[in-house]
Amino acid sequence: QGITIDTARTFFIWNERQYIIIDAPGHKEFLKNMISGAARAEAALLLIDAVEGVREQSKKHGYLLSLLGVTQFAVVVNKMDLVGYRQDVFDGIEKEYREFLGQFRAVPQQMIPVSAKMGDNIAVRSRHMNWYQGPTVLDTLALFKKEQVRSEQPLRFPLQDVYKFDARRILAGRITAGRLKVGDHLVFSPSNKTAIVQSIEGFNVDPPTSEAQAGQSVGITLDEQIFVERGEIASHRDSVPLVSTAIRVNLFWMGRRPLEKGRKYTLRLATREVACEVAAIHRIIDTADLAQLQESQSVAKNQVAELTLRVKSPLAFDLSSSFEATGRFVLVDEYDISGGGIITELVHDEQEGLREEARQREYAWLTGDVRPEDRAVQYGHRAAIVLFTGSAQTGKTFLARRVEALLVADSRHAYLLEGENLLQGLDADLSAADPSFASERVRRYGEVARLLIDTGLIVVSTSKTFGINYQRMAEMIRTLVQPAPVIAVHMSRAGEEPPPNTDLHFAGPQDFDAAARQIIEELKRRGVLIQPSGTRSSIQYSI
Structure with missing residues (x-):
């Protein structure tokens, strides 16, 4: 034709x-x-x-x-x-x-x-x-000039998966930029976990290599068994990627139906998939004459738009002007790849300060000889936090106590962390007249929760005593305990909508025992309760 x-x-x-x-x-x-x-x-x-x-x-x-x-x-x-x-x-x-x-x-x-x-x-x-x-x-x-050789750029190693072979946990992926060698200190973003490369693995490679570079698909083992997931980006400490829950992008939309503000999509960046929504459509550009359409609520097929996207959980990325593979993304609408774009700007969010605090803390964190998977084998579960949110008098504390009781009755290591108890000691020096009183209480609470999670506990938490918007409180705690699993349970009166990132929602439950059992089932579904109590079978503490 x-x-x-x-x-x-x-x-x-x-x-x-x-x-x-x-x-x-x-x-x-x-x-x-x-x-x-x-x-x-x-x-x-x-x-x-x-x-x-x-x-x-x-x-x-x-x-x-x-x-x-x-x-x-x-x-x-x-x-x-x-x-x-x-x-x-x-x-x-x-x-x-x-x-x-x-x-x-x-x-x-x-x-x-x-x-x-x-x-x-x-x-x-x-x-x-x-x-x-x-x-x-x-x-x-x-x-035409050839681009800078990618192997000479700072390291970017998006994790594709984690595999268990004999006694080794191998982190596999494709190096998109930079070089990687045995002995390198790596930082994994956005979890902020750190470790040293112990070996570089390859299929049918003899003798084993000690170095790999951009373009190679490799596996690595680490000097300690940290818990990291598919989608994290490994880098050197002096050149870590950006992390945020909001990004400004240029997007070309090719979907069968229009891109709509507030609608849920899946964002794919390197090996990471995360739920997102369009927070703002700044302008739509008509590529025929570059005319700009302002204040639109949707983007039609074959239109280019400048958007702000908000993701469900912290995303590690780079600006497209710096790194190609980690600065570009696609949007999936249901099951179809419907749009693609580049990241032009980091959008600062409320958690930025806490995120940097958590990153610096993880850099300096000292660990013992007992690994998280060792605790998981002994306890029969992974560490996690069950976070209850909701307005006053919705039964949060009562249900949280029922969940703690069920877990302990099943020989699980669980603890109800009441914010009110911290006022009797750790928070005793804070003054309610201080404008930062509420946020500082949440920050300290999150750090205590992080310590308890490091011991392998399932922390059960309520938000009734902080005097702060429960949605903001939940995001602060998520940031501080990252990357531990957070199971968000929202309690509300009939007719109220749950906040974003809610896993379970109960509107005025009458049967609290049934609700507690439903939370236990969600812990099993999320892989937190790994094995029946009383058993000591081998656990693969990876994805």
């Missing part, structure tokens, strides 16, 4: 330099394929038909290249033979397209008039266009 539908690749060498050409479709119906092709490119050639001139899709392609961070590009005006090789046609296209690109500060390295069919200005200069004195297409390719 004369239309490129999917991407294709070809390879060639010219002047002792290797090239990979990715032929990406230009038709608006196949923009998703164009993006998948352009996303891996270091440079681009934008084609414009001299007969048709600057069309909507030409403008869309130019903006999308800018959106994807491809800054090296040249514009090739093809089919000049069909317009008689006229300079005025080329000059008109060049003027119009440069003005358009200039609106978002995109500057092509060259504008080249060519006839691909006749070979004009492809490899040798055309005798039909003596008025053009610039480089040919091949000469222009030679002017």
